[in-house]
Amino acid sequence: MAGIARITPPNQAAPSRALRSRLHRVGHREGETSPLKRPVRAALPVRTDPPVRTCVGCRRRVSVSEVLRFVTVGSELRPDPRRRLPGRGAHLHLDPACFALAERRRAFGRALRFTGVLDTAPLAEHIRAVIASHGTTGGGASPRPDQQGGRPT
Numbered sequence: 001m002a003g004i005a006r007i008t009p010p011n012q013a014a015p016s017r018a019l020r021s022r023l024h025r026v027g028h029r030e031g032e033t034s035p036l037k038r039p040v041r042a043a044l045p046v047r048t049d050p051p052v053r054t055c056v057g058c059r060r061r062v063s064v065s066e067v068l069r070f071v072t073v074g075s076e077l078r079p080d081p082r083r084r085l086p087g088r089g090a091h092l093h094l095d096p097a098c099f100a101l102a103e104r105r106r107a108f109g110r111a112l113r114f115t116g117v118l119d120t121a122p123l124a125e126h127i128r129a130v131i132a133s134h135g136t137t138g139g140g141a142s143p144r145p146d147q148q149g150g151r152p153t
């Protein structure tokens with residue numbers, strides 16, 4: 001009687017548990033071999049064609065490098081030469097003629113979806129300052145060979 005009882009020892013579960021844990025480890029390793037599932041970080045949208053913007057003054061579509069971005073801050077038109085300010089922006093040639101055109105047509109408010117009276121002085125001042133520093137209005141002091149050609153008149 002006693003001998004029969006010993007045939008089934010209660011510690012039989014021990015080796016099988018070890019085996020199971022080994023299997024588990026193998027399975028785990030298999031799971032690690034799928035790094036492709038890692039989500040690819042959403043990068044910046046890749047644009048192949050050069051970005052083009054419309055000048056709100058002359059309505060010409062030109063490369064972004066040719067126009068100045070500006071946004072509204074409160075009711076103020078704020079130049080954004082580095083294109084970093086948040087919010088809706090519009091673009092304008094660094095040209096008083098384009099500025100005057102845009103102002104006359106109220107294109108600033110329309111482009112920026114702004115209803116009300118805009119303070120255009122900061123933008124006008126910026127254009128004046130840039131033009132003065134470039135010396136395009138007869139100054140000629142700038143050593144930078146900024147080619148103003150290529151812009152059709």
Ligand SMILES: [Zn+2]
Nearest residue numbers: 055058093098
């Ligand atoms: Zn323009």
